[in-house]
Amino acid sequence: MSKVNLAQTERAGLVEALRLAGSDAPTLCTGWDTRDLAVHVLLRERRIDATAGMFVPPLAGWTGRVTRAYRSREYDDLLADIAAGPPWYSPFARPDKFLNLAEMFVHHEDVLRGGADAAGPWVPRKLPPGLDEALVLPLKTVGRLTMGKSPAAVTLTTPDGRALLSVGKGAPVTVTGSVGELLLFAFGRAPVDVALTGDDEAVDRLRNAARGL
Incomplete structure (x- = not known):
């Protein structure tokens, strides 16, 4: 029996969430509605040539043109392409279950929590078996990148006391x-169901610090 590809499970969940939300619903990605998020996923997987403009200013015009072309497509067609996964020529195709797991999980939650009060409480969904554990490695990788310059010495810990990552300097x-x-x-999303403990000033600095890639 083959092992479940959790990246594919989260991809299917993302597509269903996008379908139920409709094409203009809010997401946790600042300035993006659900159509924008769908376009982002497809550009990342299918048009890596167009993502260069996000990092190389002279190529921004090309990125904009390709983005507008994708955004003008039928929403259902965008979702069908996301569901199909990265094509064979994509750098994300063969290592799908390693490189796409965190991406699919986070964007799935971006849609599910879209429009929620960032400062309010949130009750997470029940995750598929094994997903939480599979996200440990992405957490350690992402956390070092997004919180390396944290204004506090942060330790990310599970409720059973397992310290997964320590990063940053300060209190x-x-x-x-x-x-x-x-x-x-670690990606800077809110609302999230976490508890911050420590010096009040350090907690406030961390809570308000920018996080994300």
Whole structure:
């Protein structure tokens, strides 16, 4: 029996969430509605030539043209392409279950939590078996990138006391939550179901610090 590809499970969940939300619903990605998010996923997987403009200013015009072309397509067609996964020529095709797991999980949650009060409480969905554990490696990788310059010495910890990552400098702050919620916190998403403990000033600085890639 083949092992479940959790990246594909999350991809299917993302597509269903996008379909149920419709093409102009809010997401947790600032300035993006669901159509924008769908276009982002497809450009990343199918038009890597167009993503260069995000990092190389002279190529921004090309990125804009390709983005507008994708955005003008029928929403259902965009979703069908996301569901199909990266094509054979995509750098994300063969290592799909490794490189796309965190991407699909985070964007799935971006849609599910779109429009929610960022400062309010959130009750996470029940994750598929094994998903939380599979997100440990992405959390460690992403956390070092997004919180390396944290204004506090942050320790990301699960409710059972397992410290997964320590990063940053300053007064110590512990962030406690499930692996999935910690990953969302590391990406700067809100609302998330985590608890921050430590010096009040350090907690406030961390809570308000920019996080994300």
